[in-house]
Amino acid sequence: xxxxxxxxxxALVSAGYGGYWGGGRWGGGYDSNDNGDHGxxxxxxxxxxxxxxxxxxxxxxxxAHGVLAALAFVLFFPVGSILIRLGSFRGVWLxxxxxxxxxxxxxxxxxxxxxxxxxxxxxxLLDTYxxxxxxxxxxxxxxQPILGFVHHVKFRKHxxxxxWSHGHIWxxxxxxxxxxxxxxxxLLLASNAPTFTAFRPTQGxxxxxxxxxxxxWLLWVIAAVVGEQRRAKAPxxxxxxxxxxxxSASSTTESGTxxxxxxxxx
Numbered sequence: 001x002x003x004x005x006x007x008x009x010x011a012l013v014s015a016g017y018g019g020y021w022g023g024g025r026w027g028g029g030y031d032s033n034d035n036g037d038h039g040x041x042x043x044x045x046x047x048x049x050x051x052x053x054x055x056x057x058x059x060x061x062x063x064a065h066g067v068l069a070a071l072a073f074v075l076f077f078p079v080g081s082i083l084i085r086l087g088s089f090r091g092v093w094l095x096x097x098x099x100x101x102x103x104x105x106x107x108x109x110x111x112x113x114x115x116x117x118x119x120x121x122x123x124x125l126l127d128t129y130x131x132x133x134x135x136x137x138x139x140x141x142x143x144q145p146i147l148g149f150v151h152h153v154k155f156r157k158h159x160x161x162x163x164w165s166h167g168h169i170w171x172x173x174x175x176x177x178x179x180x181x182x183x184x185x186x187l188l189l190a191s192n193a194p195t196f197t198a199f200r201p202t203q204g205x206x207x208x209x210x211x212x213x214x215x216x217w218l219l220w221v222i223a224a225v226v227g228e229q230r231r232a233k234a235p236x237x238x239x240x241x242x243x244x245x246x247x248s249a250s251s252t253t254e255s256g257t258x259x260x261x262x263x264x265x266x
Contacts, residue, residue: 058120059199061113066186068110069134073179074213076103078220081172085227097148100172104141107179111138123193130189133182140175147171176220180213 080099084092114134118125125131147168154162187206190199 058117061116062190062199065110065113065117066183066190068106068113069179069186070183070209070213072103072107072110073176073183074209074216076100076106077172077176077179078216081176081220082223085223093152097145100148101145104145107138107141125189125193128189130182130185133178133185137175137178137182140171140178144168144171144175173224177217180217183213184210 076099080096080103083099084096087095111134114131118131147164150164151162151168154164184206187201187209191201191206
């Protein structure tokens with residue numbers, strides 16, 4: 001967080017919100033409008049012990065926002081991408097699409113919770129990196145299903161990658177990387193503004209996220225490299241399999257399931 005933003009937080013706590021956050025309802029002083037609480041809010045007096053037992057709504061929303069976004073970018077999106085790179089079972093392309101759409105929905109929910117946080121905090125967080133990157137990621141993700149569908153249609157027609165294919169693949173790589181990085185920035189933002197977020201992640205939690213996200217990102221990159229190597233080493237075999245897929249695309253198997261699309265995205 002920039003020095004200017006930190007200064008803004010300190011100024012708001014000490015001046016603009018001093019009576020409310022410090023000596024008023026959230027502090028240890030008396031507030032004539034506190035309905036008899038006499039300063040025993042969630043961060044002072046009896047409220048201090050109560051806050052250790054009950055997580056307030058702001059904490060719940062913030063934690064849900066972080067958990068859902070982390071699941072989307074550290075688990076669902078990478079796993080869906082790994083499946084299409086290394087998977088060779090029938091209908092792998094369909095599983096990939098469903099997986100990524102589910103991850104997209106999870107992130108939309110996380111984004112909505114983030115919007116609620118921004119609108120209900122007494123400071124403007126839109127000048128920080130985390131929400132800005134979050135908005136950019138949401139906009140970019142909107143185009144992924146469209147590019148994926150066009151890639152699917154063009155690939156079946158031309159039996160090779162087109163500009164739509166490369167756009168779909170590289171946009172996905174950029175968005176997943178941005179999403180993982182933005183998760184770390186979100187943890188740093190929460191740790192630098194606990195007064196307003198009502199939650200300060202511990203150093204251990206931040207490190208744990210970095211380790212898990214880093215390992216998952218490496219596995220995802222390795223899967224992408226292996227997939228490209230397979231494609232480069234066996235172009236004839238892939239071409240034959242893709243030709244078989246094209247020949248059987250208009251029919252179904254005896255079980256009534258669509259024909260396989262092995263090598264479709266690899």
